[in-house]
Amino acid sequence: MKRPAIFLDRDGTLIEDRGHLGDPAQAVFYPETAPALRRLGGQFLLFIVTNQNGVAKGLTRLEDVRRVNEHVAAVLAREGIEIREIYTCPHQRSDGCACIKPKPFFLRKAEAEHGADLPRSFVVGDHPADVELAANAGARGIYVLTGHGEKHRAELRVPCAVEPGISAAVDRIGAERAAGVLRSGGLAAFPTETVYGLGADAENEEAVRRLFRAKGRPTGHPLIVHVGGPLEGWAAEVPPAARTLAERFWPGPLTLVLRRGARVPQVVTGGQDTVGLRVPAHPLARAMLAAFGGGVAAPSANRFGKVSPTTAAHVREDLGTDVDFVLDGGPCAVGVESTIVDLSSGAPALLRPGGVPLEAIEEALGERVAVPAATAVRAPGRLGSHYAPRAEVVLAAPAELEERARELRSAGRSVRVLRLPESETDAARELYRSLREADAEGVEVVVAALPPDSGLGRAVADRLRKAAGRR
Ligand code: TXA
Numbered sequence: 001m002k003r004p005a006i007f008l009d010r011d012g013t014l015i016e017d018r019g020h021l022g023d024p025a026q027a028v029f030y031p032e033t034a035p036a037l038r039r040l041g042g043q044f045l046l047f048i049v050t051n052q053n054g055v056a057k058g059l060t061r062l063e064d065v066r067r068v069n070e071h072v073a074a075v076l077a078r079e080g081i082e083i084r085e086i087y088t089c090p091h092q093r094s095d096g097c098a099c100i101k102p103k104p105f106f107l108r109k110a111e112a113e114h115g116a117d118l119p120r121s122f123v124v125g126d127h128p129a130d131v132e133l134a135a136n137a138g139a140r141g142i143y144v145l146t147g148h149g150e151k152h153r154a155e156l157r158v159p160c161a162v163e164p165g166i167s168a169a170v171d172r173i174g175a176e177r178a179a180g181v182l183r184s185g186g187l188a189a190f191p192t193e194t195v196y197g198l199g200a201d202a203e204n205e206e207a208v209r210r211l212f213r214a215k216g217r218p219t220g221h222p223l224i225v226h227v228g229g230p231l232e233g234w235a236a237e238v239p240p241a242a243r244t245l246a247e248r249f250w251p252g253p254l255t256l257v258l259r260r261g262a263r264v265p266q267v268v269t270g271g272q273d274t275v276g277l278r279v280p281a282h283p284l285a286r287a288m289l290a291a292f293g294g295g296v297a298a299p300s301a302n303r304f305g306k307v308s309p310t311t312a313a314h315v316r317e318d319l320g321t322d323v324d325f326v327l328d329g330g331p332c333a334v335g336v337e338s339t340i341v342d343l344s345s346g347a348p349a350l351l352r353p354g355g356v357p358l359e360a361i362e363e364a365l366g367e368r369v370a371v372p373a374a375t376a377v378r379a380p381g382r383l384g385s386h387y388a389p390r391a392e393v394v395l396a397a398p399a400e401l402e403e404r405a406r407e408l409r410s411a412g413r414s415v416r417v418l419r420l421p422e423s424e425t426d427a428a429r430e431l432y433r434s435l436r437e438a439d440a441e442g443v444e445v446v447v448a449a450l451p452p453d454s455g456l457g458r459a460v461a462d463r464l465r466k467a468a469g470r471r
């Protein structure tokens with residue numbers, strides 16, 4: 001199986017460009033290089049492609065260049081980043097060699113010897129020759145403005161993306177790769193400001209069916225469709241209240257249930273004629289949606305009934321190889337799922353408390369929002385057993401937490417007291433991470449107190465109640 005690769009220029013891209021380096025001690029990494037490459041999570045073959053014309057000019061020796069290369073690879077290896085091979089062209093242009101950029105010599109070599117899939121690969125560099133190299137190999141070029149990037153920017157002759165540095169370049173690669181996976185009918189996990197989503201092309205029924213299987217979710221449970229902007233085609237109609245909420249809270253942690261538009265297949269909505277729509281705010285989700293162009297059906301990227309993931313590592317733990325690509329956008333800022341408001345039939349109703357407080361929604365609408373106790377809609381967020389860690393969750397009044405824990409311990413059970421921060425927003429951000437931690441510790445019982453039912457506390461209390469519900 002061929003794999004997508006990234007071909008990285010060395011000087012001015014990974015390390016500062018300080019002329020003809022002959023000594024590893026002179027290599028200065030950009031601080032963002034290792035963290036950015038680590039976010040790729042080993043999902044690309046990584047190569048360095050560097051031109052060291054100082055060798056041809058007699059300014060450096062090839063063996064010194066090699067020592068610098070080995071040092072660069074060793075530093076990255078210590079950070080858990082594997083560079084498959086470093087390709088060095090020691091010539092200058094007047095030598096007329098076969099390997100100087102932008103000739104695709106080394107990329108073809110990587111294709112033949114390492115199975116690099118060039119049409120799905122990227123070249124990142126700070127010289128126009130780097131992005132021309134991409135064009136010549138049928139790969140995607142990303143030009144960075146570090147190193148000599150600013151200086152040579154006006155000389156760019158081929159279409160390419162331009163980014164401030166390696167970190168933004170890696171984010172773009174991730175967003176474009178996720179979009180490519182979606183386009184080919186695959187499953188891509190992506191960050192949102194609430195929790196990570198497991199995405200499929202909403203208009204590809206086969207992909208959506210695969211998504212249900214990967215998640216282990218019964219097919220009757222509707223999915224939220226994530227879009228980049230306008231609702232045309234996704235909703236059959238957008239009532240004034242929906243416009244008001246969309247203007248006020250999108251992009252953001254709000255899902256609107258509206259009448260299903262023509263682009264939404266039945267599999268997505270579990271056969272219902274309404275659809276949940278959301279415009280997420282996370283910059284990587286937005287970049288992925290922009291690169292993809294369509295709608296992305298996505299539940300939270302965990303197995304059905306488990307705690308939602310708030311980091312890329314959570315997604316990998318839960319879904320392993322059932323997901324084709326994980327786009328890492330760091331820990332989620334909100335930490336609980338979106339608020340779901342049903343506007344499909346007259347009076348607005350709150351189907352799930354979440355990242356936008358109910359109070360803010362009522363204020364924007366200028367009316368009270370009904371909070372139905374139960375609904376005919378098959379909504380997993382409304383099942384008692386949803387959002388549950390492996391451990392049993394026991395609720396107690398704040399003042400009785402320790403006592404309750406003592407009782408359970410003396411009955412021979414291992415217990416963790418869940419202490420969430422005072423601030424509602426901090427509590428929401430930490431809720432799922434701490435439930436996962438409890439599971440990782442292997443405790444049998446988590447004892448928790450409910451925060452007050454206001455602001456984001458309502459969503460936290462809701463999830464804790466559901467986690468405490470009978471399995
Ligand atoms: O924050 C979120 O909403 C996250 C991120 C990934 O966007 N997504 C999420 O999806 O929580 P999921 O599938 O775990 O929960 C979606 C909820 C379910 O309770 C589902 O029943 C409800 O949305 N839902 C979706 N479409 C609906 C519809 N047409 N009518 C009523 N409820 C709907």
Ligand code: MG
Pocket residue numbers: 009010011012013017125126127147148
């Ligand atoms: Mg360079």
